[in-house]
Amino acid sequence: MNRFVPLLIVVFLVVLFAAMMGGDRNPQELKSVLIGKEAPAFDLESVIEGQEGLSNTALATGDPIIVNFFASWCVPCRAEHENLMKLAETYKVPVYGIAYKDKVTASRAFLEELGNPYVQTGADLSGIVGIDFGVTGVPETFVIDGDGVIRYRHWGPVIGTAVEDKILPELEKAR
Amino acid sequence: MIRSLISFVLLVFVVAAPALSVAVDEEKLPDPAREQLARDLMKEVRCLVCQNQSIEDSNADLAKDLRVIIREQIGAGKSPDEVKAFLVARYGDWVLLKPPLRAGTIFLWGSPALFLIIVAVMLIMRSRQGSAQKGVSDLTAEEQERLKALLEKDETK
Numbered sequence: 655m656n657r658f659v660p661l662l663i664v665v666f667l668v669v670l671f672a673a674m675m676g677g678d679r680n681p682q683e684l685k686s687v688l689i690g691k692e693a694p695a696f697d698l699e700s701v702i703e704g705q706e707g708l709s710n711t712a713l714a715t716g717d718p719i720i721v722n723f724f725a726s727w728c729v730p731c732r733a734e735h736e737n738l739m740k741l742a743e744t745y746k747v748p749v750y751g752i753a754y755k756d757k758v759t760a761s762r763a764f765l766e767e768l769g770n771p772y773v774q775t776g777a778d779l780s781g782i783v784g785i786d787f788g789v790t791g792v793p794e795t796f797v798i799d800g801d802g803v804i805r806y807r808h809w810g811p812v813i814g815t816a817v818e819d820k821i822l823p824e825l826e827k828a829r
Numbered sequence: 830m831i832r833s834l835i836s837f838v839l840l841v842f843v844v845a846a847p848a849l850s851v852a853v854d855e856e857k858l859p860d861p862a863r864e865q866l867a868r869d870l871m872k873e874v875r876c877l878v879c880q881n882q883s884i885e886d887s888n889a890d891l892a893k894d895l896r897v898i899i900r901e902q903i904g905a906g907k908s909p910d911e912v913k914a915f916l917v918a919r920y921g922d923w924v925l926l927k928p929p930l931r932a933g934t935i936f937l938w939g940s941p942a943l944f945l946i947i948v949a950v951m952l953i954m955r956s957r958q959g960s961a962q963k964g965v966s967d968l969t970a971e972e973q974e975r976l977k978a979l980l981e982k983d984e985t986k
Contacts, residue, residue, distance in 0.1 A: 686921075755890070788920050791878060
């Protein structure tokens, strides 16, 4: 019996490591502590001239919505943009954009070039709203329910089939 | 020779100087005691971009922003614990390089002691097993005879 103990330990460790490394787990990703909490208070100017700005009170719409942090200088944001357009146009999900530490003119040019998926935008020039949301780097995408409570945080770009695999099911759960 | 050595050392310092200047680049607090509090706190806060550095010695943008916030809040008279609570509310315990002792982190803090206990128990069990085996012979009577004969033969040499 005793001679199997080392073998059992090795098998246990192999299973443990495989479980920890498997799937799409990213060890750098931090769990958001804001899940289940109301979205932090903010009030920002729009990046689009003449459009109304964005504040936290506008997020509690009675239906689940998406808040996406982006920046024109952020390369992965470019990569996920197509998916945000799809969310807004194909799936008719209201997407709100917060430009994180970006020049307003640069964000505007970014949206003119790639299309604007956002219902409303806010310019977080200092990055303080990002910090209040616990953002560690753009892009990050939040699912917020009808009461304005954060239900899910997608860390990193929403690329590939992440819309169908992650975002849409989370929106459904938040309903 | 000495001259080139001196210039080499000087060169090293010149090249390394930017590394020493991190966290000093921003405006310091006017009150040196408060500044010290802020600096000590920065050493305890993890940079969330580079993750294994404190924000005190990180060049990341977010680290810079957090340093500004820490100076702002400490300068406004908040205690380091209040500032820590502000950061933990946004980023979780992970933002602190030294995680606090609470129900969720008991295993983390207790695991070294736990492993020591496991090793101690294993060692004790092993030594007991060892002493229990002493004096027990697995040899049959026939083998005992042969062994005895061999030993005696050896002695007579």
